[in-house]
Amino acid sequence: MENWCYEKEALELFAKHYETGEVIPMELITKIKESATFQEGMQTLRQLSFGLLDMSWHGIDPTDITDVKKHEDDAFEGTKLYPDSPNTCMSTSFSHIFQGGYSSGYYSYKWAEVLDADAFAYFKEEGIFNKKVANKFRQNVLSKGGTENPMELYKRFRGAEPKVEALLERAGLLS
Numbered sequence: 455m456e457n458w459c460y461e462k463e464a465l466e467l468f469a470k471h472y473e474t475g476e477v478i479p480m481e482l483i484t485k486i487k488e489s490a491t492f493q494e495g496m497q498t499l500r501q502l503s504f505g506l507l508d509m510s511w512h513g514i515d516p517t518d519i520t521d522v523k524k525h526e527d528d529a530f531e532g533t534k535l536y537p538d539s540p541n542t543c544m545s546t547s548f549s550h551i552f553q554g555g556y557s558s559g560y561y562s563y564k565w566a567e568v569l570d571a572d573a574f575a576y577f578k579e580e581g582i583f584n585k586k587v588a589n590k591f592r593q594n595v596l597s598k599g600g601t602e603n604p605m606e607l608y609k610r611f612r613g614a615e616p617k618v619e620a621l622l623e624r625a626g627l628l629s
Contacts (some may be wrong), residue, residue: 460483465478526545590611
């Protein structure tokens with residue numbers, strides 16, 4: 455819900471100087487938004503690599519893996535930016551995928567960001583305080599929980615499947 459806090463319409467409701475009542479200048483908010491995308495490409499690639507590693511371990515029968523480091527290197531191949539640090543092994547310290555209940559679900563971090571960005575894009579298209587959109591969100595997403603297929607609920611809210619472009623745009627990765 456932090457998306458609203460960076461929008462002019464929301465800021466005018468609360469982001470005022472305690473003495474003068476002057477609303478925070480949008481130039482400052484723009485700087486905050488721009489700083490949030492610093493090194494976002496690397497961060498995105500890092501999260502994707504973690505998800506790929508997680509799925510590589512849980513998408514096969516791991517009893518055939520005889521070299522953990524080789525398995526890991528193979529999983530990271532498509533997302534590697536820098537040379538590997540010698541004598542390191544991410545898999546042995548990545549507790550999320552073995553102890554944290556994420557087994558082949560670590561990608562959900564990035565998927566949640568896609569849903570978040572796409573849903574907020576809909577609010578921005580229609581107005582961030584649009585009651586019709588807010589009611590659709592409440593009725594089709596928030597109040598339904600796990601009672602129906604999540605994609606069907608989302609499509610009922612948004613009218614379409616989520617688009618990754620909303621996240622890429624917010625991250626500053628599209629021009």
